[in-house]
Amino acid sequence: MNRKWMVWIVAPVLLTVLYGCPKKKPATPAQDLDVDTTTVAPPATTEEVAPQTPMTPPEDQQEVDPLASSDLQVVNQELQRRGFSPDVYFNYDEAALSDDTRAKLARNADLLKATQLLVTIEGHADERGTNEYNLALGDRRANAVRDYLTSLGVDAGRLRTLSYGEERPVCTEVDESCWSQNRRGHMVITGRANVG
Amino acid sequence: MRSRATHLAVAVVLLGVGLMLPRIFAQEPPAAPPSQEPPNVTIVLDQKGQKPIKLGIPPFRRLSAMQGGAAQAAQELEQVVRQDLQNSGYFQISGPEAFQGLQLTGDFARDLEAYRTTGVETLLIGDLRAETDKIVFEGRLFDVASGQAILAKRYRGAFPVSRRVGHTFADEVILFLTGKRGISLSSIAFTSDRTGQKEIWVMDYDGQNQRRITGHRSTSMSPSWSPDNESLAYTSFFNGPPGIYLAELASGRKRPIVNSGSLNTTPTFSPDGQRVAFARSVDGNVEIFSTDRGGGGLRRLTHSGAIDTNPAWSPSGGQIAFTSGRAGNPHIYLMDVEGSNQRRLTFEGDYNDGAAWSPTGDLIAYTSRRGGRFQIAVTNVVTLGTQVLTSGAGENESPTFSPDGRKIVYVSRRSGTKQLYVMDLDGGNARPLTKEGNNDMPDWSRLPAER
Numbered sequence: 335m336n337r338k339w340m341v342w343i344v345a346p347v348l349l350t351v352l353y354g355c356p357k358k359k360p361a362t363p364a365q366d367l368d369v370d371t372t373t374v375a376p377p378a379t380t381e382e383v384a385p386q387t388p389m390t391p392p393e394d395q396q397e398v399d400p401l402a403s404s405d406l407q408v409v410n411q412e413l414q415r416r417g418f419s420p421d422v423y424f425n426y427d428e429a430a431l432s433d434d435t436r437a438k439l440a441r442n443a444d445l446l447k448a449t450q451l452l453v454t455i456e457g458h459a460d461e462r463g464t465n466e467y468n469l470a471l472g473d474r475r476a477n478a479v480r481d482y483l484t485s486l487g488v489d490a491g492r493l494r495t496l497s498y499g500e501e502r503p504v505c506t507e508v509d510e511s512c513w514s515q516n517r518r519g520h521m522v523i524t525g526r527a528n529v530g
Numbered sequence: 531m532r533s534r535a536t537h538l539a540v541a542v543v544l545l546g547v548g549l550m551l552p553r554i555f556a557q558e559p560p561a562a563p564p565s566q567e568p569p570n571v572t573i574v575l576d577q578k579g580q581k582p583i584k585l586g587i588p589p590f591r592r593l594s595a596m597q598g599g600a601a602q603a604a605q606e607l608e609q610v611v612r613q614d615l616q617n618s619g620y621f622q623i624s625g626p627e628a629f630q631g632l633q634l635t636g637d638f639a640r641d642l643e644a645y646r647t648t649g650v651e652t653l654l655i656g657d658l659r660a661e662t663d664k665i666v667f668e669g670r671l672f673d674v675a676s677g678q679a680i681l682a683k684r685y686r687g688a689f690p691v692s693r694r695v696g697h698t699f700a701d702e703v704i705l706f707l708t709g710k711r712g713i714s715l716s717s718i719a720f721t722s723d724r725t726g727q728k729e730i731w732v733m734d735y736d737g738q739n740q741r742r743i744t745g746h747r748s749t750s751m752s753p754s755w756s757p758d759n760e761s762l763a764y765t766s767f768f769n770g771p772p773g774i775y776l777a778e779l780a781s782g783r784k785r786p787i788v789n790s791g792s793l794n795t796t797p798t799f800s801p802d803g804q805r806v807a808f809a810r811s812v813d814g815n816v817e818i819f820s821t822d823r824g825g826g827g828l829r830r831l832t833h834s835g836a837i838d839t840n841p842a843w844s845p846s847g848g849q850i851a852f853t854s855g856r857a858g859n860p861h862i863y864l865m866d867v868e869g870s871n872q873r874r875l876t877f878e879g880d881y882n883d884g885a886a887w888s889p890t891g892d893l894i895a896y897t898s899r900r901g902g903r904f905q906i907a908v909t910n911v912v913t914l915g916t917q918v919l920t921s922g923a924g925e926n927e928s929p930t931f932s933p934d935g936r937k938i939v940y941v942s943r944r945s946g947t948k949q950l951y952v953m954d955l956d957g958g959n960a961r962p963l964t965k966e967g968n969n970d971m972p973d974w975s976r977l978p979a980e981r
Contacts, residue, residue, distance in 0.1 A: 427859075464883040464897055464927060465751060465971065466796050467853060467860050469765075469772065470809060470816040470837040473793045477814035495792045496771055497811070501728070501749045 401449060409451065409523050418445050422479060424517040427463070429474040431482055439479065442521065443486035450492070452525035455479045457497040458504075460513035465500055472497030479519040492527055582622040583707055586650030586674070587612060589626045591636070593659045600660035603692035607667055608656060610696025611703075613736065614714040615654075618704050619936060619954060624650050642677050650674055652707065665692055669699045671706065681706045693738065713934050717975045719743070719753035719762050720950055724967025730764050730777065735932070735974070737950075737963030743777050744784070752796045752971055756803050759975045763787060763797035763806055774808055776823070787825050796840045800867070801847045807831070807867075809839035818852050820867070831869035842885040842894075843867075851875065851885035851894055862896050864911065875909055878916055882907070884928050888935045889976075895919075895929035895938055906940050908955075919957035928970065933977040939963065941970050 400412035414420060419438040422431070431439070446453065457476030459468035476495035484490045505512035590608040615621050632644040638655060645653055653674055659666040664686055671681040683702055685695045694715075701712030716735045721728050725742065728749045733740040744750045746768035753764045762777045773789025774797045788794045793811035800807070800820075805827075807820040818831040818838050832838040836856040843850055847867070854863050857874065862885045865872040876882040881899035888895070891911070898907035900918060904925045909916045920926040924944030931938055932952075939952045948968040953960040 463860075463881060464840075466809075466840040467837065467855075467883045469793070469795050470811075470839040473811045473816050474814070474837060476792075477811070481814060495811070497793050498749075498767075501751075501767070 406523055413445055413523065416445060417441050420522065421518045421520050423514060424475055426517065429471065429478045431478055436482065439482050440486060443483050443488050446488050450527040451523045452492050452527055454494045454496055454522050454524040456520040457495065458502060458516055458518045458520060459500045460516040461500045461503065462513065469497055469499035472499040475519050583620060584649060584651045585615065585621040585654060586624045586645060586648060587654045588629050590656035590658050593657050596660050599689045600665060603665045603689040604658040607665065607692040607696040610693050611656065611700050614697055614700030615703060617736065618712060620704060620708050624648060638672060645674055654703065664688055667695055671703060710934060711977055713932050715978050716933050718939055718972050719755060720969050720972040721751050722967050722969045730762060753973050754797050754799060755973055755975045756799050757801050757976055758803060759978060763799060765795045788821055798841050798843045800843050801845055807841040807843055807850055831865065840883055842887055844887050845889055845891045851887065853883045862894060875911065879907065886930045888931045889933055890935055895931060897927040906938065928972060930972045930974045932974055939972045939974055
């Protein structure tokens with residue numbers, strides 16, 4: 335069994351011994367703690383240390399669905415592994431969805447319908463034009479994506495739109511190859527619907 | 531900044547006969563009557579028709595020994611007076627150099643003949659004196675022809691307010707000699723990313739005294755002055771979706787005006803300060819709304835199905851200019867404040883946004899794309915005559931009028947980064963006001979309330 339975790343118990347104990355610890359009220363006695371000090375000298379007393387977190391490993395070591403992870407980054411990665419497209423792109427000054435975009439969104443919709451995940455759809459624009467108008471354009475793009483996902487059966491209550499206009503570019507060169515990457519609808523899982 | 535006014539403690543003493551004299555300049559002629567002429571009527575924007583007043587400003591006299599803070603305050607004060615009067619555009623100023631060859635005694639009565647040979651009509655004599663931690667400034671105007679003192683003012687203030695003393699006196703001179711209020715005490719709000727994130731900033735009209743107003747460490751933009759110059763409405767993402775907030779400058783307090791829904795942007799105050807018009811996303815599209823200052827009384831003003839955004843309330847209060855994509859490209863439109871009578875204002879250029887009213891309400895300046903480049907254009911709301919004020923590369927955007935209507939501050943990328951520039955209304959005399967980071971979305975304050 336991997337005992338690396340013990341260092342987290344032993345180390346604070348050592349620090350306590352070496353540097354002293356103002357004797358405030360005594361810490362909760364550690365009851366079930368069996369510290370192996372053989373790898374570390376000098377011996378440390380164990381009475382003053384309370385475990386910060388339960389050290390017992392999860393009882394259920396079975397495989398869990400990554401989509402059920404509480405870490406949303408894991409969820410986003412897993413969805414993409416299964417074919418979810420986080421980004422769809424737009425033509426200049428337009429919020430219309432191309433055939434390619436519709437195909438991507440159809441796949442996204444299928445994946446989302448099998449979950450209870452909440453999605454934020456960000457609308458972005460390239461730097462050309464005014465910041466103010468681009469903010470409105472980003473809103474239109476985000477809503478175009480939302481409306482299409484909804485038409486494919488995704489619950490509208492799970493979709494939130496957020497326009498950043500030209501304020502959050504992914505690419506900052508001044509050319510079309512860069513601008514085209516910034517004219518996007520970006521879908522990111524931001525939570526989980528409460529079921530029941 | 532907050533304590534400056536109280537700090538100032540200016541003792542203003544009228545020494546002369548000045549205020550009894552009639553103001554020299556008459557009011558501007560009334561705006562052109564409504565016309566049925568088609569667009570393309572050129573509007574005359576330059577001020578070159580006005581004959582500049584020939585003003586002589588010899589070096590200010592130091593009447594007491596000055597060192598350190600006093601010397602610096604004195605130098606700054608003199609510089610501010612000269613620069614403000616120069617910036618105003620009303621004067622042809624003869625500076626210290628023009629008087630170097632004269633045989634001057636320092637006694638104005640005896641020096642009058644010498645000054646007359648230089649052709650100056652009016653002479654500004656400045657006297658500076660230090661008093662412990664204060665500077666005392668006395669500024670006088672003389673009519674060179676008659677030799678009469680026509681205006682005299684005395685100010686006393688702590689060293690740090692010397693700039694403000696200079697601005698105050700310069701505006702007194704402008705008011706006295708032209709009958710028009712000066713803009714030397716006005717401020718410009720803008721966004722800057724110099725701290726790493728876009729925050730709201732404010733600076734004096736001449737680019738000095740730049741100070742940060744928000745510290746949201748998010749993206750904050752589109753500042754808009756309240757008519758009393760005491761608050762700024764602005765858009766910020768700090769709470770998630772963009773909402774509209776109010777920053778009170780004196781207290782530093784920030785509070786939400788409207789932050790429900792997915793998008794609220796581009797606030798503009800009604801001239802009575804009671805309502806705010808703004809753009810809001812509703813049913814998947816951005817439309818213009820208005821609300822009261824507290825966020826209640828929400829009214830929807832547009833229903834176009836296209837983007838409607840970036841409203842600008844007219845100075846008279848009766849109209850709102852805004853941008854709409856309803857014709858396929860963004861253009862400037864006008865409507866009455868309840869949303870009726872919507873009509874298109876701009877027909878030239880293929881991308882027009884960012885309407886800004888002149889203080890008299892006869893002109894609207896905006897960002898206009900011409901031949902693929904963004905320029906500053908001005909359209910007369912009555913005749914629809916349009917003029918482009920900038921040229922060349924550099925993406926010139928986001929104009930805002932000075933409170934006297936004689937200048938425009940705008941954003942240009944001509945240096946590689948976005949910086950604020952000021953130019954005359956005819957497009958001349960452009961010069962930068964900022965240089966640190968990227969600076970954008972200027973809004974020029976109104977004139978301070980008359981005392």
